[in-house]
Amino acid sequence: MLLNLVLALSMPVGVPADSVPHADAPQTYDGRAGALEVRPPRIVAQPVIDGVLDEPVWASADRLVGFSQYSPSDGVAASDSTQVLVWYSPTAIYFGIRAFESHGPVHATLADRDKIFADDYVQLMLGTFNDGRQAMMFAVNPLGVQADGILVERGNGAGGGEREPVDLSPDFVFHSKGHVTDYGYEVEIQIPLKSLRYQSAAEQTWGLHVLRTVQHSGFEDSWAPARRSSASFLGQAGQLQGLTGFHRGLVMDVTPEVTGRADGAIQKSGNWGYDGNGPNVGGTVRWGVTNSLSLNATANPDFSQIESDASQINFDPRSNNFVAEKRPFFLDGLEQFSTPNQLIYTRRIVQPIGALKFTGTTGGTNVGFLAAVDKTTASLTGSHPDMFALRLQQNVGAQSRIGLATTDRQDGDNYNRVGALDTRLVFGKIYNLGLQAGGSVTRTDGETVTGPVWQGRFVRNGHTLGLNYVFNGLSENFFAQSGFISRPGIAHFGLDHRISVFGHQGGFIERVDNDVLFDWIWNYHDLTHGNRSLERKNHFQTTAGLRGGWSVSAGVFIETFDYDPQLLRGAAIERRGPGGTVDTVPFQPVPSINNTDWLLQAATPQFKNFSANTFILWGKDDDFFEWQPTNFFFIEAHTQIRPSDQFRISLDYAHIQYRRPLDGSLVGRFRIPRLKLEYQVARPIFVRLVGEYVASEIDSLRDDRNGGAAILLPNSSGVLEKSVPYLNNSFRVDALLSVQPNPGTVFFLGYGRLMDDPESFRFRNLQRQSDGFFLKMSYLFRIGS
Numbered sequence: 001m002l003l004n005l006v007l008a009l010s011m012p013v014g015v016p017a018d019s020v021p022h023a024d025a026p027q028t029y030d031g032r033a034g035a036l037e038v039r040p041p042r043i044v045a046q047p048v049i050d051g052v053l054d055e056p057v058w059a060s061a062d063r064l065v066g067f068s069q070y071s072p073s074d075g076v077a078a079s080d081s082t083q084v085l086v087w088y089s090p091t092a093i094y095f096g097i098r099a100f101e102s103h104g105p106v107h108a109t110l111a112d113r114d115k116i117f118a119d120d121y122v123q124l125m126l127g128t129f130n131d132g133r134q135a136m137m138f139a140v141n142p143l144g145v146q147a148d149g150i151l152v153e154r155g156n157g158a159g160g161g162e163r164e165p166v167d168l169s170p171d172f173v174f175h176s177k178g179h180v181t182d183y184g185y186e187v188e189i190q191i192p193l194k195s196l197r198y199q200s201a202a203e204q205t206w207g208l209h210v211l212r213t214v215q216h217s218g219f220e221d222s223w224a225p226a227r228r229s230s231a232s233f234l235g236q237a238g239q240l241q242g243l244t245g246f247h248r249g250l251v252m253d254v255t256p257e258v259t260g261r262a263d264g265a266i267q268k269s270g271n272w273g274y275d276g277n278g279p280n281v282g283g284t285v286r287w288g289v290t291n292s293l294s295l296n297a298t299a300n301p302d303f304s305q306i307e308s309d310a311s312q313i314n315f316d317p318r319s320n321n322f323v324a325e326k327r328p329f330f331l332d333g334l335e336q337f338s339t340p341n342q343l344i345y346t347r348r349i350v351q352p353i354g355a356l357k358f359t360g361t362t363g364g365t366n367v368g369f370l371a372a373v374d375k376t377t378a379s380l381t382g383s384h385p386d387m388f389a390l391r392l393q394q395n396v397g398a399q400s401r402i403g404l405a406t407t408d409r410q411d412g413d414n415y416n417r418v419g420a421l422d423t424r425l426v427f428g429k430i431y432n433l434g435l436q437a438g439g440s441v442t443r444t445d446g447e448t449v450t451g452p453v454w455q456g457r458f459v460r461n462g463h464t465l466g467l468n469y470v471f472n473g474l475s476e477n478f479f480a481q482s483g484f485i486s487r488p489g490i491a492h493f494g495l496d497h498r499i500s501v502f503g504h505q506g507g508f509i510e511r512v513d514n515d516v517l518f519d520w521i522w523n524y525h526d527l528t529h530g531n532r533s534l535e536r537k538n539h540f541q542t543t544a545g546l547r548g549g550w551s552v553s554a555g556v557f558i559e560t561f562d563y564d565p566q567l568l569r570g571a572a573i574e575r576r577g578p579g580g581t582v583d584t585v586p587f588q589p590v591p592s593i594n595n596t597d598w599l600l601q602a603a604t605p606q607f608k609n610f611s612a613n614t615f616i617l618w619g620k621d622d623d624f625f626e627w628q629p630t631n632f633f634f635i636e637a638h639t640q641i642r643p644s645d646q647f648r649i650s651l652d653y654a655h656i657q658y659r660r661p662l663d664g665s666l667v668g669r670f671r672i673p674r675l676k677l678e679y680q681v682a683r684p685i686f687v688r689l690v691g692e693y694v695a696s697e698i699d700s701l702r703d704d705r706n707g708g709a710a711i712l713l714p715n716s717s718g719v720l721e722k723s724v725p726y727l728n729n730s731f732r733v734d735a736l737l738s739v740q741p742n743p744g745t746v747f748f749l750g751y752g753r754l755m756d757d758p759e760s761f762r763f764r765n766l767q768r769q770s771d772g773f774f775l776k777m778s779y780l781f782r783i784g785s
Contacts, residue, residue, distance in 0.1 A: 041062065078219070082122075084098075112686050115678075127207025128204075150335040171328075172195045301355075434457040472492050561592065638652050
């Protein structure tokens with residue numbers, strides 16, 4: 001019963017287009033012939049989206065043909081033929097895809113949303129503002145399973161001829177179905193105008209890119225013959241011209257939600273018990289103020305995670321780990337808040353009582369405004385913190401822009417205010433220059449400090465030669481409490497060079513990239529006072545792309561790290577004298593450590609049932625725990641197995657360890673295996689089970705330069721204490737049933753448990769530390785004609 005109901009909800013309502021009004025003869029637009037200005041027909045019809053292009057309306061659609069290869073090499077004809085049909089009605093735009101596969105099997109699975117990239121797939125990038133800077137991405141696999149997101153070009157690429165990545169966080173309501181045929185596959189797509197933001201002009205021109213990925217060859221093909229040696233991929237798009245007679249109507253999405261949870265822990269009685277939370281009623285409203293501007297509001301939302309964030313290994317204790325935003329309210333329009341140095345980071349809003357957001361584009365200006373009042377759990381003063389962020393970006397010329405970002409976070413009498421200007425200048429087709437300058441004012445417990453932030457980035461995205469030069473600085477008094485700063489109080493200067501060599505089409509070696517990086521880091525105070533850099537790195541790496549989608553890479557990293565006073569601050573060593581006397585003397589660090597690390601990396605193609613990649617780094621490195629040279633080893637590996645079209649097994653493993661060169665004893669080791677099992681019961685229904693084990697161990701610290709003397713560290717009261725060995729083994733299990741017929745309409749039922757393991761990976765006598773059940777139900781109401 002539930003399955004039938006969900007399948008019914010997930011189907012778009014339509015009427016057969018058995019009678020299509022007369023239209024001009026359909027046109028064919030050959031991308032390789034430069035026919036990139038498409039004037040699709042406007043037809044008043046509403047076909048049923050069933051994945052079969054057999055209705056009369058499709059015979060009147062224009063055809064896009066003549067695809068070129070984009071990756072691994074550009075400028076040559078695509079090996080596999082693709083036809084894309086396009087037309088539009090007053091309320092939607094339609095695409096039909098016929099993908100011909102004559103060289104290998106079609107890869108198609110029943111995947112969850114945004115999980116189609118191990119399959120064959122086609123991407124449609126619609127630049128609805130025709131500014132060559134941003135586009136909405138709609139992707140489908142051969143069964144019509146969807147992925148979607150936003151591509152905003154910011155000029156932060158490595159100068160390696162690669163497109164900037166699509167942000168898959170946003171979800172849009174659109175309809176698609178497909179099926180595998182004897183010649184390849186066929187997909188039918190309807191994108192409602194209510195799901196798009198676009199210009200207000202009576203007659204419009206949109207940018208259009210169509211990309212097809214073929215997994216058996218590892219090739220990516222493009223209808224517009226885009227070149228990799230360009231500062232902009234979107235700037236090379238084709239166009240949909242003469243779009244008129246749109247009827248978007250009122251756009252009002254109302255999404256009420258009900259959530260409940262029960263968190264388990266040991267009670268005062270010593271028994272295990274649950275504290276219930278809910279039912280909690282909240283909701284979100286989205287209003288399309290104009291075709292291009294949206295107002296979102298949320299009240300009392302429950303942002304329970306449906307899957308715990310994956311644990312990360314931190315190489316450097318001075319750096320913070322980034323965790324991506326996953327909460328639906330913040331995802332819509334999130335691209336409008338992007339800035340150099342990430343001055344706006346919505347996860348700083350922990351659990352808002354209410355929030356308001358205004359985003360969109362008007363008159364060539366991108367607007368993002370966000371205001372929120374948080375619960376007291378996010379406060380250091382016991383008050384309700386409030387935050388607002390404003391981001392404005394104005395298009396200048398064909399590809400350039402200027403921007404403003406400002407944030408304000410108030411917590412009682414404490415506050416943090418940030419303001420910055422930035423620009424991206426594109427010139428000479430392959431060059432872009434990014435600049436930013438700003439600062440912060442921070443008041444804490446009656447004391448106010450100010451500090452600057454600045455950045456310059458120059459990128460050359462050439463076919464053979466790529467450059468990415470960056471110089472940025474963050475004062476030790478610069479704080480961005482509404483943003484994300486990975487490592488504060490530093491200045492960084494990096495020179496990255498890439499030389500590419502391309503093989504013959506169909507050859508064993510398709511492309512070789514040689515990368516040389518020179519990188520320096522200062523404590524900001526040292527840079528401004530003319531002192532030498534804290535870290536100096538020379539990285540040399542070669543990556544080869546092989547026939548069929550294989551990739552291998554090797555490199556050597558030669559580095560020098562000077563001692564940073566932030567490490568082992570106030571530490572001492574325990575020195576034993578004659579007669580067993582014990583004395584403490586200040587820890588005297590070695591001034592600098594020279595490192596040599598080796599790198600190996602490999603990735604398989606996306607086989608129909610299997611894919612894998614691994615990254616290995618080892619050699620002589622610095623040990624931040626004891627500040628001495630160490631034998632270092634790190635491995636990160638990912639494998640995905642697809643036993644059937646509905647079942648996926650993901651295996652991840654991360655391992656890092658430090659050993660003392662003198663006797664090979666272990667200083668520290670972190671091991672994180674993660675297993676994810678996903679079964680797609682039907683297109684909108686899946687079941688997921690995740691198990692993650694985190695094993696951490698750190699030895700008691702010692703100074704081998706002083707005969708293994710114990711290192712003493714000050715405690716919270718400033719008293720020196722010996723460090724003690726640290727051992728922690730945690731095992732977390734998460735289970736989820738998800739029913740999601742469309743973005744906004746969801747049913748989640750989940751359970752999570754955190755346990756301690758007394759001995760690493762023994763799974764004996766597991767001790768439950770916490771657990772919890774949660775339930776969430778929401779329904780998307782689309783109001784308006």
